[in-house]
Amino acid sequence: MVPVAFDRDRIERFLDRAAASLEGEWLLVGGAAAAVWFKAGRITEDIDLIGFAGTSAERMQLMELASVEGIPIEAVNSAADFFVYRIPDWKAHIEVLRRGPCAMIYRPSPTLFLLLKIGRLSEQDLEDCLALLEVVERDKLVLDRERLIEALGALPAADHPLCERRDRLVAAISSGQAHRTPPG
Secondary structure, three states, X not given: OOOOOEOHHHHHHHHHHHHHXXXXXXXXXXXXXXHHHOOOOOOEOOEEEXXXXXXXXXHHHHHHHHHHOOXXXXXXXXXXXXXXXXXXXXXXXXXXXXXXXXXXXXXXXXXXXXXXXHOOOOHHHHHHHHHHHHHHHHHOOOEOHHHHHHHHHOOOOOOHHHHHHHHHHXXXXXXXXXXXXXOO
Protein backbone atom coordinates (compact mmCIF):
# COMPACT_ATOMS: atom_id res chain seq x y z
CA MET A 1 0.00 0.00 0.00
CA VAL A 2 1.32 3.45 -0.94
CA PRO A 3 1.49 5.72 2.14
CA VAL A 4 -1.17 8.42 2.29
CA ALA A 5 -0.05 11.98 2.89
CA PHE A 6 -2.30 14.31 4.83
CA ASP A 7 -1.54 18.02 4.72
CA ARG A 8 -3.38 20.69 6.70
CA ASP A 9 -6.10 21.20 4.05
CA ARG A 10 -6.87 17.52 3.74
CA ILE A 11 -6.99 17.09 7.51
CA GLU A 12 -9.24 20.15 7.86
CA ARG A 13 -11.67 18.74 5.26
CA PHE A 14 -11.73 15.39 7.04
CA LEU A 15 -12.36 17.07 10.41
CA ASP A 16 -15.21 19.13 8.94
CA ARG A 17 -16.84 15.94 7.70
CA ALA A 18 -16.13 14.16 10.98
CA ALA A 19 -17.77 16.93 12.99
CA ALA A 20 -20.77 16.81 10.68
CA SER A 21 -21.25 13.03 10.69
CA LEU A 22 -19.74 11.44 13.81
CA GLU A 23 -21.44 11.21 17.18
CA GLY A 24 -19.87 11.75 20.58
CA GLU A 25 -16.66 13.35 21.75
CA TRP A 26 -13.36 12.92 19.92
CA LEU A 27 -9.75 13.97 20.47
CA LEU A 28 -7.34 14.74 17.63
CA VAL A 29 -3.69 14.08 18.54
CA GLY A 30 -0.33 13.51 16.87
CA GLY A 31 0.88 14.97 13.61
CA ALA A 32 -2.63 15.82 12.44
CA ALA A 33 -3.17 17.96 15.54
CA ALA A 34 0.16 19.68 14.91
CA ALA A 35 -0.75 20.37 11.27
CA VAL A 36 -4.10 22.01 11.99
CA TRP A 37 -3.03 23.80 15.15
CA PHE A 38 0.51 25.16 15.02
CA LYS A 39 2.57 23.70 12.17
CA ALA A 40 0.93 24.53 8.85
CA GLY A 41 3.45 22.69 6.67
CA ARG A 42 3.29 19.44 8.66
CA ILE A 43 2.47 16.33 6.63
CA THR A 44 1.38 13.11 8.33
CA GLU A 45 0.54 9.60 7.18
CA ASP A 46 -2.44 9.18 9.47
CA ILE A 47 -5.09 11.02 11.41
CA ASP A 48 -5.10 10.07 15.09
CA LEU A 49 -8.71 10.65 16.14
CA ILE A 50 -9.79 9.07 19.41
CA GLY A 51 -13.32 8.54 20.70
CA PHE A 52 -13.69 9.40 24.37
CA ALA A 53 -15.59 6.21 25.18
CA GLY A 54 -13.01 3.95 23.52
CA THR A 55 -15.70 1.68 22.14
CA SER A 56 -15.81 -0.53 19.08
CA ALA A 57 -18.84 1.45 17.93
CA GLU A 58 -16.75 4.62 17.85
CA ARG A 59 -14.00 2.90 15.89
CA MET A 60 -16.59 1.62 13.41
CA GLN A 61 -17.98 5.16 12.98
CA LEU A 62 -14.49 6.43 12.25
CA MET A 63 -13.69 3.64 9.79
CA GLU A 64 -17.04 4.12 8.03
CA LEU A 65 -16.33 7.82 7.64
CA ALA A 66 -12.88 7.07 6.25
CA SER A 67 -14.36 4.62 3.78
CA VAL A 68 -17.00 7.10 2.62
CA GLU A 69 -14.29 9.76 2.21
CA GLY A 70 -12.09 7.44 0.15
CA ILE A 71 -9.40 7.27 2.81
CA PRO A 72 -7.82 3.90 3.65
CA ILE A 73 -9.18 2.86 7.05
CA GLU A 74 -5.60 2.22 8.18
CA ALA A 75 -4.99 5.96 7.82
CA VAL A 76 -7.46 6.88 10.55
CA ASN A 77 -6.00 5.74 13.80
CA SER A 78 -7.88 5.42 17.06
CA ALA A 79 -5.20 3.25 18.68
CA ALA A 80 -3.50 6.31 20.16
CA ASP A 81 -6.18 6.09 22.85
CA PHE A 82 -3.85 3.69 24.68
CA PHE A 83 -1.42 6.56 25.27
CA VAL A 84 -4.08 9.18 26.00
CA TYR A 85 -5.91 7.06 28.59
CA ARG A 86 -2.65 6.49 30.50
CA ILE A 87 -2.65 10.18 31.46
CA PRO A 88 -5.07 10.34 34.41
CA ASP A 89 -6.32 13.90 33.95
CA TRP A 90 -6.20 14.11 30.16
CA LYS A 91 -9.77 15.42 29.89
CA ALA A 92 -8.73 18.48 31.90
CA HIS A 93 -6.21 19.30 29.14
CA ILE A 94 -8.28 19.52 25.98
CA GLU A 95 -9.68 22.40 23.96
CA VAL A 96 -12.53 22.53 21.45
CA LEU A 97 -11.41 22.26 17.84
CA ARG A 98 -14.71 21.57 15.99
CA ARG A 99 -18.40 21.40 16.89
CA GLY A 100 -20.86 19.38 14.86
CA PRO A 101 -24.54 18.54 15.22
CA CYS A 102 -23.79 15.41 17.28
CA ALA A 103 -20.02 15.47 17.69
CA MET A 104 -17.41 17.56 19.42
CA ILE A 105 -13.78 17.32 18.33
CA TYR A 106 -11.07 18.51 20.68
CA ARG A 107 -7.33 19.00 20.48
CA PRO A 108 -4.86 18.61 23.35
CA SER A 109 -3.59 21.52 25.39
CA PRO A 110 0.11 22.25 24.96
CA THR A 111 0.91 20.25 28.11
CA LEU A 112 -1.08 17.21 26.97
CA PHE A 113 0.35 17.36 23.45
CA LEU A 114 3.89 17.29 24.84
CA LEU A 115 3.08 14.55 27.37
CA LEU A 116 1.83 12.40 24.50
CA LYS A 117 4.96 12.99 22.41
CA ILE A 118 7.72 12.55 25.00
CA GLY A 119 7.52 8.79 25.44
CA ARG A 120 8.56 7.97 21.88
CA LEU A 121 10.19 11.30 21.00
CA SER A 122 11.28 10.47 17.46
CA GLU A 123 13.03 13.18 15.44
CA GLN A 124 9.62 14.20 14.04
CA ASP A 125 8.12 14.24 17.55
CA LEU A 126 10.93 16.50 18.75
CA GLU A 127 10.40 18.87 15.81
CA ASP A 128 6.68 19.02 16.66
CA CYS A 129 7.43 19.68 20.33
CA LEU A 130 9.92 22.45 19.58
CA ALA A 131 7.50 24.09 17.13
CA LEU A 132 4.75 23.99 19.75
CA LEU A 133 7.05 25.50 22.39
CA GLU A 134 7.67 28.43 20.05
CA VAL A 135 3.91 28.97 19.78
CA VAL A 136 3.53 28.64 23.56
CA GLU A 137 6.04 31.46 24.04
CA ARG A 138 4.73 33.63 21.21
CA ASP A 139 1.07 33.31 22.19
CA LYS A 140 1.71 33.24 25.95
CA LEU A 141 -0.02 29.86 26.37
CA VAL A 142 -0.08 28.06 29.69
CA LEU A 143 2.31 25.14 29.98
CA ASP A 144 2.95 22.92 33.00
CA ARG A 145 6.71 22.90 32.60
CA GLU A 146 7.35 21.23 35.94
CA ARG A 147 5.09 18.31 35.06
CA LEU A 148 6.74 17.89 31.67
CA ILE A 149 10.28 17.95 33.04
CA GLU A 150 9.25 15.46 35.72
CA ALA A 151 7.70 13.18 33.08
CA LEU A 152 10.84 13.36 30.95
CA GLY A 153 13.00 12.58 33.99
CA ALA A 154 10.90 9.53 34.83
CA LEU A 155 11.44 7.90 31.44
CA PRO A 156 13.73 4.86 31.35
CA ALA A 157 17.24 5.14 29.99
CA ALA A 158 17.34 4.81 26.24
CA ASP A 159 19.74 4.84 23.33
CA HIS A 160 22.07 7.79 22.96
CA PRO A 161 20.15 9.62 20.18
CA LEU A 162 16.90 9.41 22.18
CA CYS A 163 18.63 10.70 25.31
CA GLU A 164 19.99 13.62 23.29
CA ARG A 165 16.49 14.45 22.00
CA ARG A 166 15.10 14.28 25.54
CA ASP A 167 17.87 16.60 26.77
CA ARG A 168 17.09 19.07 23.98
CA LEU A 169 13.41 19.03 24.92
CA VAL A 170 14.15 19.51 28.64
CA ALA A 171 16.35 22.50 27.76
CA ALA A 172 13.65 23.99 25.52
CA ILE A 173 10.94 23.51 28.15
CA SER A 174 13.17 24.92 30.89
CA SER A 175 14.23 27.97 28.90
CA GLY A 176 10.74 29.42 28.65
CA GLN A 177 10.12 31.36 31.83
CA ALA A 178 6.78 32.93 31.11
CA HIS A 179 3.38 31.35 31.35
CA ARG A 180 4.13 28.60 33.78
CA THR A 181 1.20 26.79 35.29
CA PRO A 182 0.79 28.12 38.82
CA PRO A 183 1.47 25.58 41.57
CA GLY A 184 -1.40 23.91 43.35
